Amino acid sequence: MASKQKILVVDDESDIVELISYNLTKEGYQVYTASNGKEAIKIAKEVYPDLIILDVMMPEMDGIEACRIMRSMPEFKQVFMVFLTARSEEYSEIAGFHVGADDYIAKPIKPRALMSRINAILRRTSSEAIDDYATDKLEISDLIIDRDSFLVYRDDDKFVLAKKEFELLYLLASKPNKVFTREQILKAIWEDSVVVTNRTIDVHIRKLREKIGENYVTTVKGVGYKFELN
Structure with missing residues (x-):
């Protein structure tokens, strides 16, 4: 139930905090607020939220530094973290993902x-992983991804995928809109294989798009890939 899930909203603009808090509360979430990164870390340690929404640019400590610090703490490694920003520069988005942001x-x-x-x-809970599926089938967007048969269905169409192609699609689709870095994908799909490179991921993504279409897997330049859920 949404009422059991806690969200920490962190922004130095009070009107933004009020707007987000109002809508979250209306949805049934338990909302906590902070106005800078230092305060966010303090409150997070007290309430252990399920999700933290962080502004990037804040006084005292910005969101990227706060995220980096919390991601270094075992108790926050699995907490969802989403960045807010008015900045359009690509480097700030990449910096956010590099310190462990789940979305932007x-x-x-x-x-x-x-x-x-x-x-x-x-x-979805953050404990889900490619080797510990919560279900044998994922139904997402207009796709059915069947783990048992390694097949993907869309209406009357059936797509046959190679094992690694299927695992890659399942990983991305298991957390829609979450950006997986290349390092995360390599670790999850190919583990510690020394012969696999970033180029291997690109090839598998290209094959996936050729088979199921271009609209599902999105490239986040300089970071990785995500399953786009609009």
């Missing part, structure tokens, strides 16, 4: 889109 939302905030994104993120 640009200001100005559109409440309906924000709630849709947050609900999608929290539908």
Whole structure:
């Protein structure tokens, strides 16, 4: 139930905090707030939220530094973290993903889109992994991804995937809109194989798109890939 899930909203702009908090509370979430990174870490240690929404640019400690510090703590490694920012520069987005962000939302905030994104993120627990499926089938977007048969269905179409192609698709689709870095993908799909390179991931992504279509897997330049759920 949403009422059991706690969300920490961190932004130095009070109107933004109020807007997000109002919409989250209306959805049934338990909301906590902070105005900078230092305060966010303190409150997070007290309430252990399921999700933290962090502004990038804040006084005292910015969101990227706060995320980096919390990701270094065992108790926050599995907490979802989403960045807010009014900045459009690509480097700030990449910096956020490199310190462990799960998603990235640009200001100005559109409440309906924000709630849709947050609900999608929290539908799945962060403990899910490619080698520990919660279900034998994923039904997402207009696809059915069947783990037992290594087949993907869309309406009357059936797609036969190679094992690694299937595992890659399942990993991305298991957490829609989450960006997986190349390092995360390599570790999850190919583990410690020394012969696998980033080029291997690119080839498998290209084959996936050729088989199921271009609209599902999105490239996040300089970071990795995600399953796009609109």
